[in-house]
Amino acid sequence: MDLNTLLQRAQNLTNEAKAECELPAVERTLQQVLQATTELHSRVTQTGGKEIQAHILLGSKGVDLPKLNQKLEALSARKTFEPLDVKADTDVRTFLKNERENAILSVIEDTNKNISDSVSKQKWASMNKTWNEEKTRLLDALIAPSQNFIDLQRLPEPTIVNPHCQPSSCLDPLELVYAQELRQYNELLLKGSHRPNLVQKFAHLSQNFGESRLTDMWTLLACVTQISEPLRSDPIKSRQQRPEFFTHAKSYLERRYRVFMCSQVGGSYASNSYQLVLAFVSHRFGAQQTIGLVDTVGERPLWPLVYYGLRCGSADVAVEFLREAGSSHDEFAQLVADRNAGETNSRIENQLRLQYANKIRNSTDAYKKAVYCILLGCDVNEVHGEVAKTIDDFLWIRLAMIQPGDAANYGKLQSLILEQYGEKYFNARQQPYLYFETLALTGQFEAAIEFLARRDDNRAHAVHMAIALHELGLLGGARSVAQPLLSIDIIDPQPLRRLNLTRLIRQYVQRFERTDTSEALHYYYTLRCLRDPKGRNMFMACVCDLVVDSGVFDTTIIDLIFGQRQSSDQDEVNSGLFRQFECPEFDTRTMAALVADELATLGNFEMSARLYEMAGKYNLALKHVCILLAQVVQLPTLGGSLRERLGQEAQRFSQLLASDSIEVEPKMKSSFVLLQDLLIFFNFYHEGKFNAALDQLRQTQLMPNTTDDVDVCLANVKRLSGEVIKVLPDVIVAAMEIAQRQYKQLKTGTGSSLEQSQMQQLRQRAKGLSNMAATMPYRLPNDTNRRLIQLELVMH
Structure with a gap:
């Protein structure tokens, strides 16, 4: 086959392909095809067949082999195959010990945090209460009405008062x-x-x-x-509905004006209202002053006679003048008579109102207009300036126009005086009355x-x-x-x-409640029917505040109000001021308990214990005495100190408990008895009477004499209250110091067998005390542990 035949077949194949499908035609010459084949052959020969097959296989699965190669090259195996650190075997005992100690420390930390938060919360609550009291005091000083409280702060100022100087009365x-x-x-x-x-x-x-x-x-x-x-x-709602208030006010203005009329014309007319009105009108109105007055009776102006008859409260005199004026005024005379008798005649009133609207409103007689308006309620806003020359006249006219049950007009008159006119109009600063x-x-x-x-x-x-x-x-x-x-x-x-009656009385009484306490209590007694936001009786709340504000160390007010307590062997008190106010609602015991609660809240446990005893709450009284004893029982006694006073108080309660005069809970009684025994123990200890101190301590069964007694003492300690437990570290240290001092005395002796035996017993006691301190279920202070170790080492 020659080349021409081959070219012809190729063209036929190309034409067939174009006819069968619409594919883009690729036009290459044979030279180009040969060149591309040569390049592909050379590239395949260089890369290798396996790699090409791999590309073909992975490409058919959607894998981009060049990118995969880049990722694989970025991987490093250096860290992957490094040797691991050798771990030691776990020590279970040490692990559990650490966990136990961490748990204890965590509890201690949480406890300290809770205590700190509680103290901070109480501190801010106390400061907030003090600020509110100061704010109230300042608000009371700003007597003018206000809807907004003023937030001001002030620090307390110390004041020194001579205790021997008797205060004088602050009341004028x-x-x-x-x-x-x-x-x-x-x-x-x-x-x-x-x-x-x-x-x-x-x-x-x-x-x-x-x-x-x-x-x-x-x-x-x-x-x-x-x-x-x-x-x-x-009272506020009833006042608007009941007519007595404005009718009595109107009567008062009428009586006062009658006195004024008598002062103008002489007191001889006081008994005869008819002659009084005639004389007053004759005195007031001359020939020139009757111009514009339309009606007359007996050569005197009629309507001034009627007006002043009504003004001085003599309505029957006004009726008499109207009847004398003629039959044309009979209807008006009947109206005045009916009003005076408390009756109403709608027909006459309607006719007279129509007459006023048609004729009287534009009349030149101001008194006639005023009388019509007063009796018929016409032109309520009319001032009647020609008739009403004073505030009393104006008020009387407005009050006379108000009908019984007419709360709306009564309220309008009140708004007119208080809000529209106000203090500025009346020049209230210069004319307060x-x-x-x-x-x-x-x-x-x-x-x-x-x-x-x-x-x-x-x-x-x-x-x-x-x-x-x-x-x-x-x-x-x-x-x-x-x-x-x-x-x-x-x-x-x-x-x-x-x-606010409470605020008014308290700001008035604060000035003399310390100097005139008896009078102050009587003023506070007027608040007995009121309640404070806590629901307490305001009389008792005011007395409570009076006692609490008197000071922590000042017992004068307490003795004055509740009575001064007698000697420790007597439980009766002198009669205080509060006993005169005793009633079924409250008595001295209730008042004493209220004050005691407030004093206990403020931390004055000494006075609160005394008042709790007076209130008959002996458990609370002993509780606060125990709290105070736990703070000072280990201290030496100083004259006038809290420890000395608590010692006397403890002796008093001991006598009461011994005589079965009071009943308390067994647990509270045992705590008090133990604290009192420890108080006596420390008294002997500070006085150097070590043998007596040890005898007293043995009675408590709290401290061991040997190591064999530790378990028994620990069992006794677990039943103690928190107040007694607080004292135990000081008791252990004191007992150890007694043993050390006795050991030191024996060591300087002759060294006999008896002394050696006693020294051995002291070492055993010290060992027992150390073992007890180490095994107690409560953490002792670090100073206590260090001191115990030092004292024990000295004895060896």
Whole structure:
């Protein structure tokens, strides 16, 4: 076959391939095919057949052999086949010992951490309480009303007082008269006698003060608080619904104006209201002053006669003037008569209101307009400036327009006085009595008392006004004793406030509660019906704070309130001030227990133990005595020290226990007896009476004489309380020192066989003490262990 035939067949094959499938055509010449074949042959010859087969095999499985070669080359076998460190065999005994010690150390560390956290928590709680008390004291000093507490801090300042100097009374003569009157009132209550009206008693007392404005204030308060039945519900809500408060205020203004009218025309008209009104109108209105007055009767202006007849509380005189004026005023005369009798006539009232709207409203007679508005309630916001020349006139007109049960208009009048006009309008700083009377006449007793209490010269009057109203059940007290002096309750009718009586009394009594404690207790007794946030009776809480704040070492207040205890062989006490207030709700025992709990919380265990004994809680009394004994039993006795006082107290309780006068728990009794025995032991020890000390120690059966006694002593130790256990390290050291000193004395002797035997017994005792210290289930201090080892080595 020649080349042409071969070329033709190749072209045919190419055409067939194009026709069968759409593959890209590869156009190579024979020279190019030959060159590619030569290159492939040379590359296969150089790399080798096996490698090619490997490439083909792995490539068919999806493995990229060149990348695999790179990864294999990066691997290093240097670290893989290095020899391992030889590990020693585990020592099980050492491992368990380490685990046990680590567990003990972990418990000790956790205990120390818990103790530290507890101490820190108690410290911050005490500081927070001190700060809150100081904050309350400062808030009490800021007497003005406030809704926000002021957070201020102050460090305590030490004060040195001469103990031989008797304090003088801090009450001035006026305050002392108030205090004596309150004492008499409380004594009547404590005896179960009929409760007098304290407002009336103080009002009668104020007449002796020689100050007319003060007498007027008490008279006003006594007048407006004369209610037919005592309030048994919330005073704030009842005050708006009951008409007695504004009707009595209106009557008071009428009586006071009648006195004014008599002063203008002479006292001879006081008994005849008709002649009084005629004379007053004639005196007040001249020929020029009657211009604009539309009606007359007997050559005198009619409507001023009617107005002043109503103004001085003589409605029947006003009716008489209207009837004298003619039949045209019969309807109005009937209206006045009906109102005076407490009746209503809707037909006449509607006709007169229509008449007022059509004619009277634009009349030039200001008195006629005022009388119509007063009786018909027209134009409530009208000031009537031509008629009402004073605040009393304005208040009387507004109070006369209020109908019984009309709480809305009564509340509007209160808001007008307190909120819209306020202190600035009345110039309250320069005229405090006027503003007080205005508030009191509108039934705002709490705001009036709080305003009066801001001034030092009026604070005593304000306090006793608040106490008197509280005893009558008329004072709107704060919801909580922790609230500011004057507060607003959102559920109360506007704009009435609530007065914190507790805060007011405490800030008043703080000044003299140390010098006049008896009077202070009577003031605190007025708070007996109130409760603090903890639910405690406020009288008892105030007395408790008085005792606690008197100081840690000052027992004067305690002796004064609870009575001074007699000698140790007597368990009776002199009668204290608190005994006069005993009642079924509380007595001296309850009060003593409350104070003792508070003192124990503050860490004053010595006084708390005494008060617990007075309260009959002998277990708690012995508990705190034991706690204190555990702290000082090992110390030497010094004159006037805590240890000396506790020794006397322990002797007293021992006598009580011996005589079966008190009952305590057996465990508490055994702890106390052991601590007292150890107290006697250390007394002998510090006095150098070693034989007596050892005899006392043998009675306790706590320390061994030989190594054979260790197990018995350890069994006794495990039954001890925590207070006794705290003393054991000092007892062991003291017993070892006694043995060492006796050994030293014997060693300097003649060396006889008896002395050698005694020295051997002392070494046995020292060995027993060391063994006991080593095997005790409690960790002893390091100093104790070191001291024991030193003393024992000296004896060998």
